[in-house]
Amino acid sequence: MTLELLLRIVPAATGGVAWGILGGALPGISPSITMALLLPFTYGMDPTVAIVMLASTYVGAEYGGSIPAILLRTPGTNAAAATVVDGYAMKQQGRAGEALGISLYSGCVGGLFGLAALVLLAEPLSRIALAFTPPAYFGLGVLGLSVIASLSQSSLLKGLIAGVLGLMIATVGTDPVTGQTRFTFDRPELLSGIPALLVMVGLFAVSELLVQVTEPGWEGASERPRIVFPSLATWKRIAVPQLIGSVIGTLEGLVPGGGGSVSAFLSYNEAKRWSRHPEEFGQGSVEGVAAPETANNTVACTALIPMLGLGIPGSNSAAVLMGGFLMHGLLPGPMLFAKDPHVANGLYAGLLAANVAMLVVGYLIMRPCMWLVSRPKPYLTAFIYALVVSGVFAVEGSVFHVFVVLAFGVLGYFLRTAKVPVLPMVLGVVLGFMVESNYRRALVLSGGDHMTFVEDRLAAGLLLTAAMVMVASLARHAAASRANARAEVQ
Amino acid sequence: MNLDLAFGLALLALAGGYYAAAAAIPPSFLDDVVGPAGLPKTYSLVLAALAAVQVVRALVGRRRAPGETAPAAGGAIVDSRIAVTLGIGVAYAVALPWLGYPASIALLLGATAGHMRGGVNRHVIAVAVTGAAAFWLLFVWLLGIPQPEGIWTSGL
Numbered sequence: 001m002t003l004e005l006l007l008r009i010v011p012a013a014t015g016g017v018a019w020g021i022l023g024g025a026l027p028g029i030s031p032s033i034t035m036a037l038l039l040p041f042t043y044g045m046d047p048t049v050a051i052v053m054l055a056s057t058y059v060g061a062e063y064g065g066s067i068p069a070i071l072l073r074t075p076g077t078n079a080a081a082a083t084v085v086d087g088y089a090m091k092q093q094g095r096a097g098e099a100l101g102i103s104l105y106s107g108c109v110g111g112l113f114g115l116a117a118l119v120l121l122a123e124p125l126s127r128i129a130l131a132f133t134p135p136a137y138f139g140l141g142v143l144g145l146s147v148i149a150s151l152s153q154s155s156l157l158k159g160l161i162a163g164v165l166g167l168m169i170a171t172v173g174t175d176p177v178t179g180q181t182r183f184t185f186d187r188p189e190l191l192s193g194i195p196a197l198l199v200m201v202g203l204f205a206v207s208e209l210l211v212q213v214t215e216p217g218w219e220g221a222s223e224r225p226r227i228v229f230p231s232l233a234t235w236k237r238i239a240v241p242q243l244i245g246s247v248i249g250t251l252e253g254l255v256p257g258g259g260g261s262v263s264a265f266l267s268y269n270e271a272k273r274w275s276r277h278p279e280e281f282g283q284g285s286v287e288g289v290a291a292p293e294t295a296n297n298t299v300a301c302t303a304l305i306p307m308l309g310l311g312i313p314g315s316n317s318a319a320v321l322m323g324g325f326l327m328h329g330l331l332p333g334p335m336l337f338a339k340d341p342h343v344a345n346g347l348y349a350g351l352l353a354a355n356v357a358m359l360v361v362g363y364l365i366m367r368p369c370m371w372l373v374s375r376p377k378p379y380l381t382a383f384i385y386a387l388v389v390s391g392v393f394a395v396e397g398s399v400f401h402v403f404v405v406l407a408f409g410v411l412g413y414f415l416r417t418a419k420v421p422v423l424p425m426v427l428g429v430v431l432g433f434m435v436e437s438n439y440r441r442a443l444v445l446s447g448g449d450h451m452t453f454v455e456d457r458l459a460a461g462l463l464l465t466a467a468m469v470m471v472a473s474l475a476r477h478a479a480a481s482r483a484n485a486r487a488e489v490q
Numbered sequence: 491m492n493l494d495l496a497f498g499l500a501l502l503a504l505a506g507g508y509y510a511a512a513a514a515i516p517p518s519f520l521d522d523v524v525g526p527a528g529l530p531k532t533y534s535l536v537l538a539a540l541a542a543v544q545v546v547r548a549l550v551g552r553r554r555a556p557g558e559t560a561p562a563a564g565g566a567i568v569d570s571r572i573a574v575t576l577g578i579g580v581a582y583a584v585a586l587p588w589l590g591y592p593a594s595i596a597l598l599l600g601a602t603a604g605h606m607r608g609g610v611n612r613h614v615i616a617v618a619v620t621g622a623a624a625f626w627l628l629f630v631w632l633l634g635i636p637q638p639e640g641i642w643t644s645g646l
Contacts, residue, residue: 382621386625410576448522
């Protein structure tokens with residue numbers, strides 16, 4: 001990595017963190033939406049710098065979500081929901097600055113721990129994946145889809161439906177083997193398919209806009225506290241919860257579908273269990289803020305491990321980051337480390353810069369953040385809307401694609417209303433090409449013999465694992481339904 | 491009709507239309523064993539099967555709890571505020587090539603904010619104009635991304 005690139009990465013990381021904190025601080029704007037809004041702006045950037053900026057946005061947004069959680073009792077992101085419990089209690093005791101300081105410091109600790117895990121695990125994982133043949137890549141794609149669909153919170157059926165819809169969207173454009181056009185309806189704009197960027201921006205950002213239009217505004221912040229970094233005594237006391245949050249965040253981030261919110265609550269519970277002062281939890285415990293905030297920032301790095309190593313994004317935000325890779329002509333996964341190792345190294349350097357810069361940026365940006373959160377919702381919504389449509393046109397250069405984004409926004413809204421998870425659909429779009437092209441390539445190589453998926457041990461293993469995941473999910477959902485039915489009868 | 495039932499039926503219709511479109515893909519000399527229509531047809535059949543399960547579940551659920559009010563497909567999802575917001579976006583896309591970027595984005599900002607506030611006043615107009623200028627500065631001047639200029643410059 002050249003010094004010149006490094007000198008561009010640091011400001012990109014800092015800018016990304018600042019953008020992420022601002023976005024995360026706005027209730028309803030998740031890290032993935034914040035990243036999706038930034039995607040079009042990175043179009044003209046150097047790919048490494050663009051990826052760093054997007055990943056840094058994820059880092060910043062996970063901290064940013066704790067600001068309204070502590071000050072307004074409204075989590076800015078799902079992962080900050082666990083921080084509300086003790087964070088808001090601390091605010092009510094006049095310790096808001098202390099809570100924000102613990103959140104910021106713990107986020108930095110978690111992020112650095114997660115970065116270490118990312119550096120240690122991503123490349124070895126990719127080396128394993130380099131041994132993959134087309135049948136094995138097909139199996140990997142199917143496994144990725146099955147895991148995400150099975151982790152759908154609402155229902156397995158709806159997760160599968162969403163995944164299949166995503167795969168169908170991925171078939172629009174030009175056939176990967178014969179070059180035949182499919183489902184383009186004679187529109188030249190659809191010849192290269194529907195860009196994943198439009199799907200993500202529509203499903204995440206536009207659908208959220210449509211939801212926000214119908215919901216009341218959030219209350220503005222009545223005070224603008226100064227951040228107070230932890231004292232030595234507090235630092236010692238939160239060390240164990242931070243370790244708990246880091247470990248749980250690492251494990252959760254590795255599992256596709258696992259996310260910041262699950263790890264945050266798990267960490268909170270475990271920190272309470274291991275605490276010498278469990279009675280303080282819920283009453284303004286510093287440990288109750290440190291554990292979840294460490295966990296959700298750890299996940300911001302470790303969720304990138306399956307994406308970088310295998311090319312399978314395990315979370316909404318990782319999927320958006322993968323969209324960024326694709327937009328810049330990069331293919332995350334095993335080939336990234338072989339063909340473009342400087343991108344991975346640049347990303348590591350950028351995440352290091354982002355986690356360190358977050359301490360400074362988080363401190364300085366507090367007041368602008370609170371000003372932004374206190375703006376009237378109609379103006380904020382209007383600006384986000386303008387950002388979306390401007391950004392989409394900037395990338396695609398076509399009014400047609402603005403219509404496509406709006407259409408996906410409507411689809412996303414209907415899916416949310418029907419309680420259909422969106423992540424499986426995004427993954428279907430992102431993985432659809434990989435699944436189809438490797439499936440057909442495998443059959444071309446085997447002369448049309450489907451036994452190739454059984455004879456290739458890696459492929460067979462991955463497909464068998466996918467089947468087991470689906471069966472286990474079915475059993476889990478069936479057990480949960482029986483338990484619900486019994487509870488209703490009682 | 492409850493939401494889950496409507497959703498299932500819509501999916502069945504989508505699966506049918508998608509299958510028909512896939513079947514209409516002409517064969518090619520370059521076709522492999524599966525062909526360009528192979529996986530799309532498979533996806534549509536899988537979707538149809540999943541949709542059928544969804545419909546059956548919705549009907550069984552309705553029969554088991556006839557007294558319960560399930561979310562209605564109509565009322566839950568049709569909200570005029572959403573339709574208006576969407577319409578503003580569509581109007582922006584239609585107007586963009588004609589009015590150009592600054593005017594179109596100003597109208598989008600003003601219409602969205604005005605709609606959510608329940609009316610347009612001088613403050614909304616001021617924010618819309620200022621916002622449009624800021625967006626033009628950001629995209630066109632700072633980032634150098636060309637945006638439509640509209641009919642205003644076509645005569646020059």
